[in-house]
Amino acid sequence: MGIFSVKSAWEGIRKAAPAVSWASLVWNKDLPSRLSTLAWCWAHGKLPADDKIQKKQIYLPSRSDLCGSSEESFNHLFLDCRYSSEMWDRAAVMLNVVWTNQPTVVDVIKWWKNKVRGWSLKRPWMIGLVVIIEAIWKERNGRCYEGKASCPSLVVNTAIKDVSFIYNGMKISPSSATDLVLAKRLLLSICPSSALSTLEVYWCKAPRPWVKLNVDGCSLGNPGRVGGGGIFGDHNGKMIFLFGFFMGIATNFQAEI
Numbered sequence: 001m002g003i004f005s006v007k008s009a010w011e012g013i014r015k016a017a018p019a020v021s022w023a024s025l026v027w028n029k030d031l032p033s034r035l036s037t038l039a040w041c042w043a044h045g046k047l048p049a050d051d052k053i054q055k056k057q058i059y060l061p062s063r064s065d066l067c068g069s070s071e072e073s074f075n076h077l078f079l080d081c082r083y084s085s086e087m088w089d090r091a092a093v094m095l096n097v098v099w100t101n102q103p104t105v106v107d108v109i110k111w112w113k114n115k116v117r118g119w120s121l122k123r124p125w126m127i128g129l130v131v132i133i134e135a136i137w138k139e140r141n142g143r144c145y146e147g148k149a150s151c152p153s154l155v156v157n158t159a160i161k162d163v164s165f166i167y168n169g170m171k172i173s174p175s176s177a178t179d180l181v182l183a184k185r186l187l188l189s190i191c192p193s194s195a196l197s198t199l200e201v202y203w204c205k206a207p208r209p210w211v212k213l214n215v216d217g218c219s220l221g222n223p224g225r226v227g228g229g230g231i232f233g234d235h236n237g238k239m240i241f242l243f244g245f246f247m248g249i250a251t252n253f254q255a256e257i
């Protein structure tokens with residue numbers, strides 16, 4: 001005997017299927033239900049792009065409204081189109097990562113999840129994926145049915161505001177400098193944590209008549225390919241001279257010094 005609930009009854013009669021990789025993304029409780037539904041359709045490849053409609057024996061001429069240079073298929077619209085690729089690129093910049101084209105929607109989800117591994121500010125980043133999907137779909141529909149067109153940078157900026165809107169009023173406490181940068185890029189309200197707060201460091205122009213030199217080095221792997229560079233800027237912040245060089249294979253410590 002136990003306590004009856006609708007959930008327990010449902011669990012008793014249903015046949016549970018194995019969890020899918022996108023379940024936590026789609027059924028995220030931070031997402032408004034309309035976005036969960038859209039993400040669910042997207043994960044199943046069910047948004048009615050031209051190729052999906054043609055499969056229902058409805059023959060129509062097809063052209064990508066986003067780039068105008070190819071037929072529209074679901075994969076083209078979300079994965080291959082140069083317009084969508086630019087949107088993914090711009091979104092990836094938020095995390096200081098480089099977008100690489102993915103062959104399937106499942107690969108996009110995997111890529112998105114992997115990039116945030118080890119970071120504490122995962123929730124807004126994961127929501128951002130669904131918001132970008134919606135932005136691509138809305139832009140396509142706006143062009144197709146209303147003759148409205150926006151450039152990728154404007155659409156991504158609107159999507160970022162949508163993420164900010166979803167988290168409006170929620171307390172985001174960055175626990176690292178990386179989190180702080182991401183929170184600011186996603187326009188989230190930042191609450192200082194009760195523990196040691198993260199210090200934001202600003203870059204300032206050199207006072208007149210000084211010149212400022214910023215230098216850095218880094219390695220791709222540790223040890224790995226190491227490079228360094230620097231930039232001279234005047235009191236207006238304008239670049240005067242810059243340099244960069246490759247230092248071979250070394251450790252990240254060697255790159256820094």
Ligand SMILES: [Zn+2]
Nearest residue numbers: 064066067081
């Ligand atoms: Zn296209």
